[in-house]
Amino acid sequence: MCEPVLDAEVWTMGASGLVGERLDRACLARWPQFSRARVQAWIDTGHIRVNGIAVKPAYRLRVDDVIRLEPPPVVDLAVQPEPIPLDVVYEDGDLIVLNKPQGMVVHPANGATQGTLVNALLHHCTDLSGIGGVSRPGIVHRLDKDTSGLMVVAKHDRAHIGLSEQIAKKQAQRIYWAVIRGSLATPVGRIEAAIGRHPHHRQKMAVRPDGKSAATRHTTLAAANGYSLVELTLETGRTHQIRVHMAHMNHPIVGDPIYGGDRHLPVKLAGQALHARELSFTHPVTDEALHFLIEPPSTMLKLLSHLGLNPRGAST
Numbered sequence: 001m002c003e004p005v006l007d008a009e010v011w012t013m014g015a016s017g018l019v020g021e022r023l024d025r026a027c028l029a030r031w032p033q034f035s036r037a038r039v040q041a042w043i044d045t046g047h048i049r050v051n052g053i054a055v056k057p058a059y060r061l062r063v064d065d066v067i068r069l070e071p072p073p074v075v076d077l078a079v080q081p082e083p084i085p086l087d088v089v090y091e092d093g094d095l096i097v098l099n100k101p102q103g104m105v106v107h108p109a110n111g112a113t114q115g116t117l118v119n120a121l122l123h124h125c126t127d128l129s130g131i132g133g134v135s136r137p138g139i140v141h142r143l144d145k146d147t148s149g150l151m152v153v154a155k156h157d158r159a160h161i162g163l164s165e166q167i168a169k170k171q172a173q174r175i176y177w178a179v180i181r182g183s184l185a186t187p188v189g190r191i192e193a194a195i196g197r198h199p200h201h202r203q204k205m206a207v208r209p210d211g212k213s214a215a216t217r218h219t220t221l222a223a224a225n226g227y228s229l230v231e232l233t234l235e236t237g238r239t240h241q242i243r244v245h246m247a248h249m250n251h252p253i254v255g256d257p258i259y260g261g262d263r264h265l266p267v268k269l270a271g272q273a274l275h276a277r278e279l280s281f282t283h284p285v286t287d288e289a290l291h292f293l294i295e296p297p298s299t300m301l302k303l304l305s306h307l308g309l310n311p312r313g314a315s316t
Helices: 023-030 037-046 115-123 157-168 241-248 298-307
Strands: 010-012 048-049 066-069 089-093 095-102 146-154 173-181 189-190 194-198 205-207 215-224 227-234 272-282 288-293
Touching: 010 298, 023 037, 023 048, 023 066, 037 048, 037 272, 095 115, 157 272, 173 241, 173 298, 194 241, 205 241, 215 241, 227 241
Parallel strands: 146 272
Antiparallel strands: 010 066, 048 066, 089 095, 095 146, 173 227, 173 272, 189 215, 194 205, 215 227, 272 288
């Protein structure tokens, strides 16, 4: 993995044009290869100090200030490369777009360091962005283990920062297909409901007033036999967002073992019937507009056929 590394560096403000700027913003201007989150973490942990003192990210810089960066020591990579096949849709020197299968965990967690997408990526290429740390190199956004479909992975920090900013500013588009129980009250609509950790079940998320803002647009493509195929567009990217929003509307995604989706189906699924079908963004280096579309896995297509859900009006 290729991660930018800085040696200890001393920076004297003097008559710099950054006098009066917040420390975190000035550091981003000084070291643009790193993300805002990383710079703020270094400030919070005292790896960036002003005049030898740990200060807040909002500290306003003065003419006589001396900023010292002492990056934390590089952590040995605990996640090992594995020759796991990848369904690569597009790849260049800056990023990879791939079709993640159901059943694959994106990054290691809870001591599970094998068989993940990260293990496969580390074998496929050695130049992933270091922003995600040793367990999430290159990962710009994630899909749940049992959700299939399109993901983009960054090969270096510049690409990572550019892609992350597009997602945060809602400039990248992520469109999903899902099979839900029942029919939505309106064929086209939007749900905005904050999401946070479930108060009693730590593995679940829930709609709650003190959660983080979350919004999902929905369009019904087909409805039959007590089920619907819906197209869902993420405006935000909260954990389990689509699954939580659909369950909150009393239309859980079928096959979802956590949020109450019907699992007694004519076709055996490897997970919930949720597929990241389309992905659009601007290339963070070349500024080229990129759009990718990948059809759902065969099991989900068989389920649509069995339920009589013939999609009409789907985006292309």
